[in-house]
Amino acid sequence: MSYEYAVIGGGIVGSCIAYGLTKYSRQVAVLDEGDIAFRASRGNFGLVWVQGKGWDYPAYADWTWQAAAAWPDLAAELLETSGIDVGLSQPGGIEMCLEDEELSSLEDKMRRISEHTDGGFHYEMLDHSSVLQRVPEISKEVAGACFCPHDGHVNPLLLFRALHQGMKQSGAEYLPNRKIEKIEFSGEEFRISGDFKDIHAARIILCAGLQNQVLGEMVGIRIPVIANRGQLLITEKVRPFLKYPTLHVRQTSEGGLQIGDSSEEVGLNDSTSNSVLSMLASRATRIFPMLENVQVVRAWAALRIMTPDGKPVYQESESCPGAFAIACHSGITLAAAHVGPVCQWIAKSKLNPLISQFSSDRFHV
Numbered sequence: 001m002s003y004e005y006a007v008i009g010g011g012i013v014g015s016c017i018a019y020g021l022t023k024y025s026r027q028v029a030v031l032d033e034g035d036i037a038f039r040a041s042r043g044n045f046g047l048v049w050v051q052g053k054g055w056d057y058p059a060y061a062d063w064t065w066q067a068a069a070a071w072p073d074l075a076a077e078l079l080e081t082s083g084i085d086v087g088l089s090q091p092g093g094i095e096m097c098l099e100d101e102e103l104s105s106l107e108d109k110m111r112r113i114s115e116h117t118d119g120g121f122h123y124e125m126l127d128h129s130s131v132l133q134r135v136p137e138i139s140k141e142v143a144g145a146c147f148c149p150h151d152g153h154v155n156p157l158l159l160f161r162a163l164h165q166g167m168k169q170s171g172a173e174y175l176p177n178r179k180i181e182k183i184e185f186s187g188e189e190f191r192i193s194g195d196f197k198d199i200h201a202a203r204i205i206l207c208a209g210l211q212n213q214v215l216g217e218m219v220g221i222r223i224p225v226i227a228n229r230g231q232l233l234i235t236e237k238v239r240p241f242l243k244y245p246t247l248h249v250r251q252t253s254e255g256g257l258q259i260g261d262s263s264e265e266v267g268l269n270d271s272t273s274n275s276v277l278s279m280l281a282s283r284a285t286r287i288f289p290m291l292e293n294v295q296v297v298r299a300w301a302a303l304r305i306m307t308p309d310g311k312p313v314y315q316e317s318e319s320c321p322g323a324f325a326i327a328c329h330s331g332i333t334l335a336a337a338h339v340g341p342v343c344q345w346i347a348k349s350k351l352n353p354l355i356s357q358f359s360s361d362r363f364h365v
């Protein structure tokens, strides 16, 4: 089988790229490993989150902010092409701080992001009583918070389904149970092989999450990725009370609460641990005492795809032109940027000036 584009990996990133590429070609295939693969796309928190991103890297602040601004158009487009409402809500988001030092460090980061985006990025630092006005359920322990009007959340599983449905309807082929073991470049095309009949493609896009490092080496792309474990708690459904998503707790449209934001480097281990889950529960109840009486119904862990500096990588191979690699830890937030400018870069060689600042060359100077 032969395609113009073979996207390797069918997580959120690969699905965004395949969906976006169908606007340029009718010959797009997604080759995806089976159910045992690590899949961040099925275990994430669903935030479209701008605040805090890129305070130390101006291009990332801009990139994230632009991606979040493009989200409403993507949600509308997916509703039209797939018939699925991904549940986007962007009422603004809140990061709660329990300590004064935490609050002043956050304020410093927000000021720097605002400077990087020429004032386009807005935020408001809130003292305890201002937080209370927006979220009356907080405890006395909350020192203050940052409110950012660009933030929001989606249902990440519906997003996943909408992208898959949308790409199939637009002509892309999804090929599951294709674990890529070898990629060869003839000078004109790529031969992709594994435990299946060889597949040929003029261009390949590596979106294989934690496997991108191994696959990248086959086409001359050095893309360091580190597994970063995040654990999550899900509660029973409760009355709607949390109008704004927060970094640690968000209420889904069905009423359940997601509690999260842990970060650990434990290799390829995606099991949960009682110590981290109880830390998450304790922080959440310190912010919202009412949660003490709410039942937890599920918990899981998933592995983030982290680069050494935490910023995304967009790279085309120099030795095998036509091979691209993408790695990022905020694939939900950046979805609209991947469907839009990143696909334009791949299909039309139109390099958005921001994309060029995310080359993996920065790790190899």
Ligand SMILES: Cc1cc2nc3c(=O)[nH]c(=O)nc-3n(C[C@H](O)[C@H](O)[C@H](O)COP(=O)(O)OP(=O)(O)OC[C@H]3O[C@@H](n4cnc5c(N)ncnc54)[C@H](O)[C@@H]3O)c2cc1C
Binding pocket: 008, 009, 010, 011, 012, 013, 014, 015, 031, 032, 033, 034, 037, 038, 039, 040, 041, 042, 043, 044, 045, 046, 047, 048, 049, 178, 179, 180, 181, 207, 208, 209, 210, 211, 229, 230, 231, 232, 301, 302, 303, 304, 305, 327, 328, 329, 330, 331, 332, 333, 334
């Ligand atoms: C706990 C947690 C919370 C998060 N919260 C948020 C959030 O709130 N907001 C946000 O923006 N982001 C969040 N993220 C990050 C987000 O989930 C990821 O950025 C995104 O899912 C990455 O998608 P991906 O497609 O690159 O990787 P994955 O979902 O890991 O997909 C990789 C795919 O590649 C395939 N694959 C691997 N190896 C091969 C191979 N050899 N051959 C073929 N296929 C292969 C796998 O089958 C898999 O489908 C969170 C992540 C975690 C873990």
